[in-house]
Amino acid sequence: MNAKKVLVAGATGYLGQYLVKELKRRGFWVRILIRREAQKQLFTKVDDIFVGEITRPETLNGITQNIDWVISSVGITRQKDGLTYMDVDYQGNANLLNEALKDQVEAFQYISAINGDQLRQLKIFEAKERFVDELTNAAIQQSIIRPNGYFSDMKDFLTMAKGGRVYLFGDGKQQLNPIHGADLAEFCVDKMIAGSPEESVGGPDILSQNQLASIALQAWSKPIKIYHLPDWIRKSIIWSLRTFTSSKTYGPIEFFLTAMAKDNIAQTYGTHHLNEFFKEEVNKEKA
Template sequence: MEEKVLVAGASGALGLEISKILKSRNIPIRALVHSSDGASKVSPYTSDIYRADASEGSSEIKDITQNVTTIVSAMGKSVSLFSGNENSFMENDFFANNNLLDDAVKNGVKRFVYVSIKGADAEEAREFEVAKAHRKFEEALQASGLDYTIVRPVGFFSGLNDLAIMAKRNVIPIIGEGKAKTNSIHQKDLATFVMQYLNEGPETIEVGGPLIHTRLEMAEMIKEKIGGQILKVPEKLAELGMFLPEMVSDNISSKLEYFKFVTSNDMIGEKTGSITFQQYLDDLDLNDLP
């Protein structure tokens, strides 16, 4: 069978970069997207595009994996507070991927590369809906019998755009003193990393960008680029604000809970890539942010 790669979540920040690399290598691509806008974004890289909500059920994506050798899934719910998708993390990160996995097993797909999150398997993270949904699918993939690699990035630079958006509104919140460290990664560097394991690789690997910063250092870089004031939110106060159901939806509450967790704990993966957070900010077009 000729090699064909199904990219799930192909119109997202990471999925697009993976599609670009596949196109440059003349590897045939099948793209799974959720919207007509997503289809337009991936159309320069393939005409083999499925538009569907994979979380709706297996009938939505029946035989999408037919004649596919490898799946790369960057499909999942955005953790941004400013994204509008009302589906839950369990729907977008578990059910959607699990429906895809069922189809893959049925059609004899050889390999599945899944982009999860760092800490999905950590005991202290399992109380959060974000980590719980990712881990549930990891376990399903591990039990599927397919050859697989699970890539757990510490987070994308673009995932920090919420802080840039808030900086435009003159405030940059951080939890506690901002001493927790991370080495977030650019989606281009992550796409290059993921592509190393297209044909074979370890069962799991955690990855980050080239430089480690504290959350305060990153906030200071955002302030230098955009302006605004850094607001240190005491952990106890942050916890109180995250568990007031009359003030926030379950969707937003889940995101806030996870935001507190990742920004108050060290999140460091294997260093890779070359694009720094400062370079990302230098290239960021503020007009693209709401």
């Protein structure tokens, strides 16, 4: 049994659920933060459950008592319930960090995103990187993990491919290596144990967008039909959204369209492959 006691914030999210499983597999004592009592039924193998809202610091009192490590994957892709990126990705994590500092927690790991430090102009990263700055300057051992896109994020390609064609901006040669949640969770725990201050990571396969589109079409047993749109269309969409909509609407689209215009390659890691993931998702939908 591992003697370390770990708090996982963001436990109900895609990565959070894998983190909980990986920590328990290795024998850690695990406390999770959830927002609602009803979410307790999602977890049967944790040691303690704390109900509180990360955006309301008065509900977090005692959350880090007797905790050695905090791992937070808290963040929102789409702003909802009246909450902004700054409310959740920055202030929510800052509230948690304040509790950790108060209780003299040994280490705090935060899951940001690849190249976030270079894309601070995007609404999503503005909040994430403001918290990274705060964590870096805090009197606590920190671990900042910057993963490439999650396999779950790539399902947008699969949804497009279901209709028999995939649309890409530009020539489709930009590369990325998305990562499965199980592989990322394993990597995060390894780096927490090693005391690594900052790492970027992706999955084992470096794929061009053209390859990614082909894999998605193949998963549906569709002929390869990929249409390349001029890049000025992508730029004009971003400009129009920023000009005529709120950050609630344009935030996730701005992030996606900006990320798709450049290479996003991190160190390769893991054993899960995107083509297998796509096939599993298609089989689930057909079942």
